[in-house]
Amino acid sequence: MLLHSRWLPLALAITTINTVQAAGLELTQHGAKEMAHGYAGTATLLEDASVIAHNPAGLMRLQGRQFSGGLSFVHAEIDYEARFISERVESLYGLPAREVNGPGAGNSKQLTVVPHIYYSQRLNEDAAIGIGLYAPFGSGTEFPTGWAGRYHSEETQQTAVNINPTFAFRASDTLSLGLGVVIQSYSARLTNQIDLGYLVAEAVLERVEEQSGASAAQAVAPTLLNNYGSKPEYQVLNEIEIASVAYGFSAGMLWQPLDALRLGLNYRSQISHIAEGEAKRTTLEQAGFKDNFITQISADSGLTQQEAAETLEKAFDERGSLGGDIVSRIHLPQLLTLSAHYDLSDRIALMGSVTYTNWSVFKEIRLEYEDTSSRGGSDITGSGDDVRRRDLVQPLNFSDTWRAGIALRYQATPELVLRTGYSQDESPVKDADYRTPRGPDADRHIFGFGLSYKPAAEWDVDLAYSLITIARADINARENPAGTQHRAEGHSEGILNNLGVQVNYRF
Template identity: 30%
Template sequence: MKAKSAMLVGMLGILAMASPAFSAGFAIIEQSVSGLGNAFAGGAASAEDATTVYFNPAGLTRLKGQQAIAGLHVIVPSAKFEKENASNALGQPISGGNGGDAGETGIVPNFFYSANLDNGWSLGLGVTAPFGLVTEYDKTWVGRYHGVKSDVMTININPSVAYKVNDRLSLGAGVSAQYVDVNLTSMVDFGLAAFQSSGGNPALLPIVSNPDADVYADLTADDWGYGFNLGVLYEFDDDSRIGLAYRSRIDHTVEGEGDFSLQNPAFLSAVGLQAAAQAAFPDQDVKGDITLPASASLSVFHRINPQWAVMADVLWTEWSTFDWLVIEFDGGLADSVTAENWDDSWRYAVGATYSPNEKLDLRLGLAYDETPVPSAKYRTPRIPCEDRIWTSIGVGYQIGERMKIDFAYAHLFVKDSKIDKSTADAENLSRGNLQGEYENEVDIASIQLAYSF
């Protein structure tokens, strides 16, 4: 498995640097800088450059010649937690701070290539990171038993083909080979486990939920999965078109290793429990199932005149596939189970582009993005997302005959999100109660180069 990961990094270079930040759920729509300027409104209908490989492969038939695009998105999220209550199953307060800013800056690159064969057929290739998240807290924060670090990275290789049926209708399809790498860490309250296994020995109460008695669990696993995408583009005339696109779900069974380490071996040795802690948490193999959701989008694009174009988009994501997060251990530990119970989510976007001349495009967009998390009960520190409103601007400039550069910026106003994890639910008996609220926001800055030949 490690050799497979090393080969992937060698093949794809900079893509392996991607450390995406959380989005609505943990999907990453940031696959086009030109599209970001319009808040990705009209994504399945605009088809103005090779990034249409991701949003609607049928749009490839609108492009002339060949084009290569490289884009880079810097995503800067902020997720600051404020505790209301943190206590263990015995009702004792859990020590620690609020964990700092859990948002981690992420770099999301992508690459696209398109070729029009001038016989009705067009080809395309997209290399993207369609899902990902990074959140990280201090190891001694009050919610450490629910999560410390969460890092999910995907790389999706998506060759596509499109055919122009007639002057109005184009069809497209693609296949995806998708790699996913998952790293989840958390603290284990060994002091509580030792107290309970002793039958409630009061002498062990001082080590319950004591950071010096904690065990650090570091789980890493990866997998390849496969899926497909389909698209339809219908052009009413030269200025108006509608697009429909679908991406399939992709099932992954990730396998890897669980490493466990004592946070303060000397402390546990002093209370006579070092050997017991090491015996209870040996390093072992881990496995889990992840289904990354299907999505479908319906988009419209209309050019009012040579200077102005408007577009709109609605996107559905099948997040209801994410109902449980289950990690299986093969070394005797009980499975780690977290109920997610996510709902399908919707995203709505509108945008406009003003082109004062043939070289310059000025873009703006607005979007509303629903969270798939149904309630505070099912929100976890790993993904503390909520509903968000996107505001975005962008500029594209034609440099000479073949090169175009695009810049875009978006700010996401994210609703404060509440969390309510309770030991009344069996999965939280060892993790504790955790109630509080997150203050969230996201900034995105992007650059893209397109070369036509």
């Protein structure tokens, strides 16, 4: 049994995450206090056991045993308004581009629940341990059935869940260090429609041109493309699901040179997955239009029914839309956060941070078929299977990013703390050519507000709200991996409302 078949259900059962698109794929909802600060100063805030995710060295600031658990409720609304155009085959035969039928304005609305659970324990004056479970990465969009962008994407869900045991120790009176092991499960579900009619029309035109010449193909091209291209009755559903477990590490440093000043550094390593799964496609027989399709193709193209049948079969064989077992290399990036915390007075603290993420390792989603035939190929899994069939590739072309923010903490009363903050978060998607419905990302602004209330010495509760605005950005993307390369031309924008609650208990 594969390792992920044991760990992935456990992690997902605990975290029940319906993912949403963050900057790139990053999810920052690891703690309610951090949300209230707009995710600024996270590596030096260090007031509860969520330090495990934000800076493991911060365990040295906690006493005794502590538990922190919370939920973040995220409502994401992503607008993707575009004209979806088929033009690749049309351009070969001197025809104008055509718009794909269906509404071009796609609106993805999702309510996401992102849980986090942490436990810390002080071993002695010089050491502490802890363990956390949280989601560092995730993305999700779901557009309505029948929209014009269905060949680009209908559903996209990606989730990474970390199990993160950590250890921290005091290196000196002013310096603490922390180190953790990251056990990360990754899963993805990608669905879209394949414009089979368009692919068949292309194959038929190639056959007509081979047999009767370019002028004959050009004469029948308008009929074939109009009758079959982008027709809901001639499309098949593409469902891809993959999962894996991989390993990395986290590290942190906390330095307090002055009583009023502390500096924190948090690092999470890159984690590389080889995810395995399956591409499920409707077969030609299941599609239910084989016989009628063959007859119509023959009548419209002049090919015999036998020639039309052979051409149609190619769209469903291993070179076309046939499903099968697949593998994919997924590289989730390393993150480095530097934070500072300064006490302006006994009641007011100012904090800030910058975060670097090397998203450039996440260039594409490449899905490679496993094939045990003798035709050769690359064996990336080490299983002995050949990978030869045409890869399914969604280009992303992510770039490295920075996030910077500033926050304020106010001790209103001994029991009540008020919090606020702001961050500017850079998107890894820089080019309109790669702003697809699977990842309609752009630069964002994060505004955070919240409070912490301590009714008793043993426990307190945090409430937080953050508003994330995703900038309006241009779109000029071609769908892939469905093969037809229809183009989307328009813009996207979005807004995320985050509500967080967390309970912290000391014993």
